[in-house]
Amino acid sequence: MEINQPICDFGLHSGEPYCKLPVSFLNWMVATGHAKQALAKDELTRRHNAVCDSRMKSKVQ
Numbered sequence: 001m002e003i004n005q006p007i008c009d010f011g012l013h014s015g016e017p018y019c020k021l022p023v024s025f026l027n028w029m030v031a032t033g034h035a036k037q038a039l040a041k042d043e044l045t046r047r048h049n050a051v052c053d054s055r056m057k058s059k060v061q
Contacts, residue, residue, distance in 0.1 A: 006039050018043040 029040035
């Protein structure tokens, strides 16, 4: 886990880093316009990019 990883500070997942939150929770934050939706969007983008990078690496090998 990164040292500066943001931590969820509300609800059921309070105290958990955003990198450990379920996708459904992150999507809910975005869909409802939650005050911290930018953090959720950033994490969803990070995960998406990780999958894309992984797929590109497997195609090269």
